Amino acid sequence: MRQDFRNNPKIKQLLLKITSDLTTLELERPLNLMEVCGTHTVSLLKFGFRHYFKDRIKFLSGPGCPVCVTSVHDIDKTISLAKKGYRIVTFGDLIKVPGSESSLEKEIAKGAKVDVVYNPLDTLRIAEQTKDEIVFIAVGFETTIPVIAGLVLDAYSKSIKNLTVLSLVKTMPKVLRFLLDNLSGKIDGFIMPGHVSVIIGSEPYKFIPEDFNIPCTISGFEPVDLGLGIESLVRQIRANKPIVDNRYTRMVKKEGNPAAKHLIESVFEPSIVSWRGFGKIEGSGLTLRDEFEDFDAEEKFDIQVTEKVEQGGCICGDIISGKQSPLDCTLFRTACTPEHPIGPCMVSFEGACSAFYKYGEK
Numbered sequence: 136m137r138q139d140f141r142n143n144p145k146i147k148q149l150l151l152k153i154t155s156d157l158t159t160l161e162l163e164r165p166l167n168l169m170e171v172c173g174t175h176t177v178s179l180l181k182f183g184f185r186h187y188f189k190d191r192i193k194f195l196s197g198p199g200c201p202v203c204v205t206s207v208h209d210i211d212k213t214i215s216l217a218k219k220g221y222r223i224v225t226f227g228d229l230i231k232v233p234g235s236e237s238s239l240e241k242e243i244a245k246g247a248k249v250d251v252v253y254n255p256l257d258t259l260r261i262a263e264q265t266k267d268e269i270v271f272i273a274v275g276f277e278t279t280i281p282v283i284a285g286l287v288l289d290a291y292s293k294s295i296k297n298l299t300v301l302s303l304v305k306t307m308p309k310v311l312r313f314l315l316d317n318l319s320g321k322i323d324g325f326i327m328p329g330h331v332s333v334i335i336g337s338e339p340y341k342f343i344p345e346d347f348n349i350p351c352t353i354s355g356f357e358p359v360d361l362g363l364g365i366e367s368l369v370r371q372i373r374a375n376k377p378i379v380d381n382r383y384t385r386m387v388k389k390e391g392n393p394a395a396k397h398l399i400e401s402v403f404e405p406s407i408v409s410w411r412g413f414g415k416i417e418g419s420g421l422t423l424r425d426e427f428e429d430f431d432a433e434e435k436f437d438i439q440v441t442e443k444v445e446q447g448g449c450i451c452g453d454i455i456s457g458k459q460s461p462l463d464c465t466l467f468r469t470a471c472t473p474e475h476p477i478g479p480c481m482v483s484f485e486g487a488c489s490a491f492y493k494y495g496e497k
Contacts, residue, residue: 149362150187156369157191165193167321168368169457171311172328173200173485178356180494184365192365195457196487198310198410199328201275202228203455203479203486206409209303210234211440213272216301216432217247222265224250224258225272228483231476235443255279255286262290262298269298270432277334280304280421281395284402287423287430299432302422305408307331308339309419314456315347322457324368327353329360329383336391337379344377355383402427411479412452449478454487461491468492 157166170176176196179185185194198204211234217223223239230239230251243249250261255271262269273283283304290298307328315322327340332353343349350371354364363382371377381387399421408420423431432438448466453459461467461480467488471477480486 143359146358146362149359149366153188153362153366153369154191156366156373157188160369160373162191165191166323166369166372167193167195167457168324168326168365169195169197169322170326171197171199171307172326172330173203173483173487173490174330174356175199175326175328175354175361176487177485177490177494178358178361180490182358182361184358184361188365195322196454196460197325197457198314198412198455199276199307199331200455200480200483200485200487201279201305202226202232202483203451204305204310204410204412205229205232205274205303205479206411207233207235208409208440208442210238211236211443212301212438213239214242215438215440216270216436217242217249219436220248220268221270221436222248222250222261222267223270223272224252224261226253226274227251228485229272229274231482232479233477255282256289258286258298259289259293259295262295263293266297270436271298271300272303273300274303276305276307276328276331277395277399278330280306280403281334281392281398284398287402287427288398290430291427299430299435300423301432301438302403302420303408304403304421305410306405306419306421307335308342309416310410310413311340312342313413313416313419315343315349319458322349323372324350324352326361326364326368327351327379329353329355329386332381332383332387332391334392334395337381337387337389338391340379344379348377350377351379353379353381353383353387355386412454412456451478451480451486451488454480461488464488 258271352364352367367380403421405418406420406422407417409415450464476482480488
């Protein structure tokens with residue numbers, strides 16, 4: 136099925152249509168389109184869209200890379216727990232992300248216990264096989280949160296006593312409103328995240344065209360998907376009739392996934408959380424409900440970490456808020472590389488800096 140959306144004559148037709156529509160617009164400047172999701176950043180580079188439209192469309196990276204938006208303060212919390220001897224379980228991308236003074240990778244070299252999992256549910260198996268105090272570091276958006284909720288429910292049902300969760304998860308709609316409320320530049324359209332939209336549906340984005348008069352499209356990740364999404368945005372801009380146009384209908388429904396949403400709501404409740412590049416945003420995080428407080432690492436361990444600034448020179452926060460590009464960073468390809476990352480945008484495969492580095496954007 137993937138080949139139907141990759142090696143397809145429709146791609147050329149879409150590119151010609153978009154180019155024609157852009158010419159009709161008689162633009163005085165390139166359109167600013169924000170791809171919210173880090174995987175879209177990768178696909179736009181990998182499949183050549185950024186280069187093809189470089190004089191007509193400026194693609195801006197958004198806050199859709201989970202590791203990239205995790206604040207330095209929250210990274211320091213995970214490092215603090217590792218230093219105290221607790222066994223950390225988390226996703227691989229988080230290992231190399233620098234805190235203010237260290238990283239989990241550096242702490243591993245000093246003897247810290249850190250396990251990498253691809254599925255949060257594997258944490259339960261680890262907890263059942265050891266007497267160590269296990270702390271799962273939960274990062275991610277609505278795509279991952281249902282599985283993390285499942286981990287908590289399984290641990291609760293089995294009365295697991297040596298497992299807690301440090302919830303650093305975030306939800307998408309609130310940060311987009313915050314971005315638009317505090318916008319310093321111009322965004323002409325949004326390419327919405329496909330994976331998140333599978334869970335939440337299209338309705339949560341309606342405030343963007345209704346309150347800000349900005350078009351949105353929900354897109355998949357293959358070339359035809361991206362072409363359909365970009366064509367939709369350009370068409371909406373031409374007509375000046377912004378909507379949320381779902382061009383990923385094979386995966387995304389208007390109502391999203393009700394079962395997954397119910398699972399999230401049964402375990403978590405909204406909370407304030409700190410975002411790299413944005414600061415603290417009320418209601419954009421999720422914390423465990425009171426009935427699950429025994430599994431809340433914040434409650435159990437009373438984590439006290441002094442808030443410090445991130446390493447100088449890194450502009451990752453400006454990159455994921457669309458203010459700058461990796462090419463604007465003086466550290467990019469010099470001091471900051473995938474082998475020696477200074478910021479999370481170079482660590483994560485979804486990070487803009489990593490994508491620019493890998494696919495040769497210069």
